Amino acid sequence: MKKLLVAPVFSLQLVFFQVLPGQIVINEIMADPSDGQPEWIELANMRHENISLGGWIFSDMDTVHGVEIPPSAMIQADGFLVLCADSSLFQIYEELLGPVAVTDRFPRLNNDSDGIIVRDTAGVLADRVHYHANWGGGDGISLERISCRGESDFSGNWGSSIAFAGATPGSKNSIYAEGTLKDAANLEVFPNPFSPDGDRHEDVATISYFLSKNSACINLRIYNMQGQLVRTLLGAVSSGSERSVSWDGRDDNGRPVPMGVYLIHLEAVDHSCRCDMAKTTVVVAGAL
Numbered sequence: 482m483k484k485l486l487v488a489p490v491f492s493l494q495l496v497f498f499q500v501l502p503g504q505i506v507i508n509e510i511m512a513d514p515s516d517g518q519p520e521w522i523e524l525a526n527m528r529h530e531n532i533s534l535g536g537w538i539f540s541d542m543d544t545v546h547g548v549e550i551p552p553s554a555m556i557q558a559d560g561f562l563v564l565c566a567d568s569s570l571f572q573i574y575e576e577l578l579g580p581v582a583v584t585d586r587f588p589r590l591n592n593d594s595d596g597i598i599v600r601d602t603a604g605v606l607a608d609r610v611h612y613h614a615n616w617g618g619g620d621g622i623s624l625e626r627i628s629c630r631g632e633s634d635f636s637g638n639w640g641s642s643i644a645f646a647g648a649t650p651g652s653k654n655s656i657y658a659e660g661t662l663k664d665a666a667n668l669e670v671f672p673n674p675f676s677p678d679g680d681r682h683e684d685v686a687t688i689s690y691f692l693s694k695n696s697a698c699i700n701l702r703i704y705n706m707q708g709q710l711v712r713t714l715l716g717a718v719s720s721g722s723e724r725s726v727s728w729d730g731r732d733d734n735g736r737p738v739p740m741g742v743y744l745i746h747l748e749a750v751d752h753s754c755r756c757d758m759a760k761t762t763v764v765v766a767g768a769l
Contacts, residue, residue: 500601504528506608507597507633508561508626511648512590515621518573520590521565522597523650524608525629526556534562534582537607541588542596554582563650570650579651592619608633615762617641617744622708623648627758628658640744640760641708656746658758666749666759667691674764677730677737686763688714689725690747693757696721697749703728703763704744711738720749730765740765 508525511518522539526532534554540547556562561579563570566587571577590597596611610633617640618624624639625648631638642648644655668690675686688701701715711732732738742762749757 500528500532500607502605502607503630504607505532505534505556505599506626506629507599507610508629509642509648509650509654510590510597510610510612510618510624511650512595512612512624513592513619513621517569518621519566519569520587521563521570521650522590524556524562524564524599525626526558526560526562527629529558531558532556536602538600538604539564539588540598541590542598542611543591544588547598547600548584548586548588551582551584555580561651574646574648574650576646577651581651610634610639612639615742617706620707621647622706623650625649625654625656627654627656627760637759637761640746641704641706643704643708643710643746647708656758656760658756666693666747666757668745668747668759668761670745670761670763674766675730676766678767685727685729687725687727688745688763690723690749690759692720692722692749694722694749694751697751697757699724700746700748701726702746704746705738706742706744711743728763738765740767 504527506525507522509523511521514520534550534556535552537550538547563581565583568583570581593614598609599607601607612624616624616636623642625642627638640656642655649655670686670688672683675683677684697720699715699718699720702710703712705711714726730738742764745761745763747759
């Protein structure tokens with residue numbers, strides 16, 4: 482039997498109308514939670530009206546008929562709705578403010594690769610994401626969408642949560658960016674992979690960024706795939722529209738980082754306080 486738990490209780494006036502694709506989007510995915518914690522996904526409402534999602538269907542790639550969202554489920558204007566397997570979410574995330582719909586038929590999400598599909602009551606596709614492990618997330622860290630207006634199936638529009646709690650259910654994502662990523666900054670890395678092993682061959686990665694604005698205040702940071710800050714390459718530094726920075730494969734304490742995949746995260750804030758973001762990955766390898 483499906484169950485619905487909503488916390489806190491909001492007094493909402495529901496609006497019933499046709500929701501177009503891109504107006505309700507998949508915004509955050511917890512496919513690989515810590516031991517004993519539930520899997521969950523978060524939906525975001527891009528409209529300025531409250532919307533009833535009762536009777537909508539969501540599924541993963543292995544769920545044949547999908548799971549019906551409980552009848553009383555609702556999502557606030559410009560807000561979020563978390564769909565999860567059980568109510569222990571409230572003990573895990575004490576700052577959880579948005580509504581949560583709990584169903585015991587929640588599909589089992591694959592850690593390495595899976596798809597999430599959301600359809601309205603008429604069966605019309607609202608959003609679809611086919612994620613892969615190398616997009617980010619894992620080991621109790623959620624996979625967050627960077628731009629709600631960016632493409633759902635674009636790997637560059639997703640990354641590991643960098644929130645202290647490892648996720649941001651019911652609230653704005655920790656790596657959120659306005660607009661579409663096509664309008665934001667661009668990052669390039671060469672060589673990638675690189676091998677900082679001291680042999681003077683591809684010991685350093687050159688990270689280049691290109692902005693859509695003439696000047697900005699730049700933060701350029703590197704995180705591991707658990708969302709932990711490893712190195713700050715630029716911290717609140719004034720910059721022109723492009724620049725290149727080198728990374729020697731060491732953390733902020735000067736220690737070599739382990740081999741693996743790392744997330745490069747760029748923030749560019751202009752004089753009007755508009756923030757563009759970009760992210761990409763770099764692989765630290767052994768001898769190549």
